[in-house]
Amino acid sequence: MANVKCNPDLVRERAKCSFDVNELIHLIDGGENATKEKRHFEETIFSVKELQDAVPEEYLSHKDRYENAVRKATILRDVCREYMKKYNYKPNRFRVGHGVFKDVSPFLLHDGMFVATIIGQGTPEQQAEWLPKAENMQIIGTYAQTELGHGSFIRGLETRATYDPKTEEFILNNATLSSFKWWPGGLGSTVNHCIVVAQLFINGKSYGIQPFIVQIRDLNTHKPLPGVKVGEIGPKMGFQTANNGFLGFENFRIPRMNMLMKNAQVLKDGTFVKGMNEKLTYGTMVMVRVGIVGDCSLNTSLAATIAVRYSAVRHQSKIKAKEPEVQILDYVTQQHKLFIAIASSHVFRNVYSWLSKSYLNVMKDLAQGKQDHLPELHATACCLKAVCSRDAGSVVEECRLACGGHGYMTSSNLPLVYGFTIATVTYEGEQTVLLLQTARYLVKAWLAALQGKVLAPSVSYLSDWLKNDNVRWQNTPEGIVKGFQHVAAGKVKAAYDTIQKYIKLGKDYEDAWNLASVQLMKASEAHSRSILCEVSWGEVIRTSASPNLLQVLKQLAQLYLVYWTLETSGDFLVYSNISKDDIAILREKYEELLAAIRPNAVGLVDAFDLRDEILHSTLGSYDGRVYERLMEEALKSPLNQESVNASFHKYLKPLMEKAKL
Ligand SMILES: CC/C=C\C/C=C\C/C=C\C/C=C\C=C\C(=O)SCCNC(=O)CCNC(=O)[C@H](O)C(C)(C)COP(=O)(O)OP(=O)(O)OC[C@H]1O[C@@H](n2cnc3c(N)ncnc32)[C@H](O)[C@@H]1OP(=O)(O)O
């Protein structure tokens, strides 16, 4: 990239960077070798001509866009397969996917959830049967759980799987419209198999929801099998190429062994054997929630790169009347909008890495029959997924707005990035619903703290606070982290007390919970923020890097801490010993941090190492040829391929002529 002829502002920005950009790239990637491998893989993918679109896909019809996405998905699959064989390297398909599809792959659910559910929910025999076929794409699948009538409350799903011991089969039925599966990616026209999450019935008795692997289309003709009604749900706010679909069954029979039986089992005679913990059926969702925190880091870095580079190139208005128009990046308000995006991407990455480790540890424990840490993992993954996805959505939108009118252009790619980022707030568990799951855990932990019990590490601050809630405020990163824990503890206590108050007033527990649920949700958010702050600051101070880089990483981590303290200063005034003077000091600190980060802003986004083919943005490319690219992309509009459009003769001219009469 270094030889590209760049916009002079970007050249100047890069020259003043105080740290080694390559060092940060390697740190993010996990080592110099990892960067080399990543770059070689990406070079390979983006040199495949067939993966490059001649016409921007936004000009294609809904159908053509889908077909083009499937075409590219199959080529990408082949190239990846060959690459993996040749180099024994497992590539990150999600990252290059943004480049190849701009939006999302119609195989997203195959990779993200179908294969993962076979691994997580299938017995060794079931894995042996389906995993090789799924991994080499002999079968293509999705995860079909959500229905028209139920998404959040999965115990309320209506799709039925009734066991017939005579034939040793399950009979699938969707008797009501609300029971139709609705949303699964790839279901519309791509997949031939699904994991169907359905209510199990044996001899008229319900045994809760279970996962079934179901073939829905013929492997040769791709026609829906008899008894299957399947189709696509139509255009959405984003995810246009994900091919989300609907599905219903009418007396559709599948063999007994198609129920994934790693947890619960149905024996031939119809005996139901309970698993170790029925919530293990929800395992794929926990895994994907963890993954989404990592995805939030990538999505945020895409938007930050585009908006920061654009802000370095764009000049508008003046700070001083007699001086030239400034780079908009010099406006401190612009820095306020953008630097939190850079900082958030690093925070999400560090927290993702921490959460993934916890996830893997819990999986190891579960394999040995130990489930003590599962509730903590579930609670942590829920609130982090909810808060990171919401933050990522807000940050991406702020980056888009920070690009003014040009940020509204599809060719900036910011609208598309916003579309797939904001979807993460809803899918894999709607944010409020997940925050309230964590709140259940926090309330239990609070009760345990009141009873003097030892708490799990992520909530042990509740006991500390109970012992001493009168800690002197300190304007240091560690002091701020403590402050966030105090806010979280104070909010948990307030929510708990509110529940007790309603119970004393005669409400039953569930109504009291609902009445206190805004407070519960906020307590859960505060808990999540305290984890984000504690973990990210802890990761940064443990990072081994050159002094120059470490200084910048600390500035970003502190910016995150101070930004969120100021954003939620009302909470700090209520629940900690912060004073108005401390807030004034933090405001000053925040301004100092913005100024310190400013010279490194372009270097920092360069270090995300996002190729132009992944960014897909007229505003964010490495060379900063913003206006040239905007014009080049505009000229690709089909309306610019003719000097006079037919509508002039058909409608406009007659209209003008009528007006003359
Ligand atoms: C590898 C991935 C990498 C990157 C990601 C990128 C892309 C991802 C790929 C695909 C994504 C694209 C598309 C999206 C797909 C989907 O959206 S699939 C559908 C997802 N659906 C949901 O998430 C539904 C959300 N709802 C629920 O999860 C549940 O209904 C619930 C809200 C948790 C409530 O369940 P339930 O009513 O049964 O439970 P409660 O009565 O409220 O609680 C009972 C106790 O169970 C505990 N619990 C609940 N869930 C779990 C769990 N998963 N694990 C462990 N324990 C769990 C809960 O805490 C209660 O405990 P208690 O308080 O002690 O009683």
Ligand SMILES: Cc1cc2nc3c(=O)[nH]c(=O)nc-3n(C[C@H](O)[C@H](O)[C@H](O)COP(=O)(O)OP(=O)(O)OC[C@H]3O[C@@H](n4cnc5c(N)ncnc54)[C@H](O)[C@@H]3O)c2cc1C
């Ligand atoms: C882009 C996209 C892709 C998706 N892909 C898939 C897929 O591949 N497979 C699949 O199975 N599903 C998929 N989904 C579905 C997704 O998982 C659900 O939409 C999601 O879980 C939310 O459920 P819901 O739509 O029923 O929302 P609802 O639960 O109806 O939410 C509506 C409102 O009700 C509130 N609410 C609901 N319950 C409670 C409660 N207990 N307490 C307080 N408030 C509550 C919510 O907070 C929200 O404000 C996808 C969705 C999207 C948007």
